[in-house]
Amino acid sequence: MSAPNSADLVVILGTGGTIAGTAEEATDNVGYRAAQLGVAQLLQAIPPLGARRLETEQVAQLDSKDMDFATWRQLAGRVAAHLARPEVAGIVITHGTDTLEETAYFLQRVLAPTKPVVLTAAMRPATALQTDGPQNLLDAVNVASDAAASGVLVVFAGVVHSAEQVRKVHSYRVDAFASVDGARLAVVEEGMIRWLAAPGSRPAGMGLTLLDRPLGQWPRVHIVMNYVGADAAVVDALLSQGVDGLVLAGTGNGSLSQGLESALRAAQSQGVAVLRSTRCDAGPVTESAEALPSAGALSPVKARVELLLKLLAA
Structure with missing residues (x-):
């Protein structure tokens, strides 16, 4: 024993x-x-x-x-x-x-x-x-x-x-x-x-105190997707209800239609945090000075968790 x-x-x-x-x-x-x-x-x-x-x-x-x-x-x-x-x-x-x-x-x-x-x-x-x-x-x-x-x-x-x-x-x-x-x-x-392999570099923990804020005050973070015919309608609807962060499940390398990009940039200018991910099963979204911020290799749902925690920390 x-x-x-x-x-x-x-x-x-x-x-x-x-x-x-x-x-x-x-x-x-x-x-x-x-x-x-x-x-x-x-x-x-x-x-x-x-x-x-x-x-x-x-x-x-x-x-x-x-x-x-x-x-x-x-x-x-x-x-x-x-x-x-x-x-x-x-x-x-x-x-x-x-x-x-x-x-x-x-x-x-x-x-x-x-x-x-x-x-x-x-x-x-x-x-x-x-x-x-x-x-x-x-x-x-x-x-x-x-x-x-x-x-x-x-x-x-x-x-x-x-x-x-x-x-x-x-x-x-x-x-x-x-x-x-x-x-x-x-x-x-x-x-x-x-x-088979050791885990790669893993980010430091953000700490339990991050979660102390009352649940009713946790940031509202939603996911929007790019697809054929995607426009500003969903983003506008979310903005009208109040939203703190938006994650894009983009096509390919985080690409998005002109209408959706305009809506997301307008949301960003109003103080809404935005992250670009991809609806593809694998692969990162590359950084670009001209593009909206990248979520790296995070899937849309994990990018949402990441953005939620960063907003809680802020």
């Missing part, structure tokens, strides 16, 4: 999602209800975890399409509290797949932890004939216990991704996540982690 003070404890925080979902029929992988099982119940389906030193906490119980700022703030606080405990080796967060990449990036930018914080999920409910949740959760615990792991990671379908690179790229398959530009960090094979 491990010594009580040894850093071998993995804390598993539950937030709901498909991994905790149930359906009336075992063959139903679509018509299920997410967030029905508690995180402690999920462990019962994974006998190998019975020998591990684990602790569970139910932070939220929701479908990740309904993830919100209040839950983000609560989750960040609980992660920080557990990371500060010397006996904790790492943290696992069970989450829904729909907004997992946004939560992962949010936690990395706020906390930038040195210990591993591993998000995992499932594409099939816990009641499915071939549910993927138990294996993903087992893999996540193994990664959270690995001395080489650090920062916010996503473990899914046997692959380890960084919070900055990972995206959901398929609506149904069990290997629904990928890292852009092929930047996988590691693979999990029969419980063993084979590291």
